[in-house]
Amino acid sequence: MSIIQFDQHVDRSHTQSIRWDKYGPDVIPLWVADMDFRPPEAVIQALTKRVEHGVFGYTYASQQLKEVIVDYIHRTYHWKIAAEWISFLPSVVTGLHLSVRMLTEVGDHILIPHPAYHHFKDAVLGAKRDYSEYEMTLHNGRYILDVAQLERLVRPQTKLLMLCNPHNPGGTVFTKEELLAIGEFAKVHQLIMCSDEIHADLILDAGLQHHPIGSIGSDVHEYSFSLMSPNKTYNFPGLGLSWVICPNPEIQKKLMQDVHTLIPNPNLFAYEVTQAALEHGTDWHASLIDYLRKNRDMVHARINAIPGLSMEHLQATYLAWINCSAKGWVDPFENFLKAGVALSPGSQFGDQQFVRLNFGTTSRMLHLALERIENFVNHKLG
């Protein structure tokens, strides 16, 4: 798929799109994290073929699919995993909640990031676990995790350390050295590490590499696992599938114990699209990254040119984290909504003075949204 095809607007009205339906036709919706692009043609074809078969019975994940993932992980991250390390879930969110509920008990303490995708906090609150939030602090334009801070927060009851890599909403791609330092901390304090890596294949900067937590060396794979999914990258989150890579069989057993009494398997279409995307999506993916990089650069230049708004250089994801604190607004989200653009309120991630802008849309739509924001901030409130 060429860049020109990413430019084609696909009308998503009347498709029960959460993102497009909530605010109506007069608002440009750049909030929930899905993109406006059609997935690779091979994905559509695999889906069409399966639909035409016409019988949709109970379906399991084939060994072949596991082998495709093993190959993909090796090709993409140079990490040799075994097929037995893989388990399937219908979503990464399920994996976050399951990690908290199955690997800790009431009375245990958990370390989670702040700001962060809201399900980290929802998972610990929902399970009534004690928790501390570690700050992702700004250092040379990157939101990083300072291990000295973790040392101050850890307690004898701490059992689990949750990571978001790449980080949503900060866009940080952790380096191997950073991950090794965090891994060493976890080892000393005998913590299990749960790493949400849903944005792993949305790295925008050439030369940067995602490192799945178990791939970084030392013996980190013995006490960590990754939650991964093709849904974000290939843009079929409505189909729902994630996989867990857990090299330690005891942790894997505890995590997945009786899981399918409460949580269904992914559906048969999700297996089909996952395999097609991993096997045939490479060129499409390269074009997507080029397109998103251009969108990122447009957002970065134009937001930073608006007095009172700013954002840091975003290494990964299609989600720009915009600081509005210099404006002194009570609720930045409401102001942008008045301007005709729906963003994600920063309060969802733990900081009301920010908003998050999803630039996984056509550059034309992005331009229109930025124009509304510029007009509003520069001429009405500025």
Ligand SMILES: Cc1ncc(COP(=O)(O)O)c(C=O)c1O
């Ligand atoms: C860090 C992170 N984890 C999980 C999810 C959701 O994953 P899923 O749709 O597979 O539950 C998102 C979606 O935005 C996310 O940003």
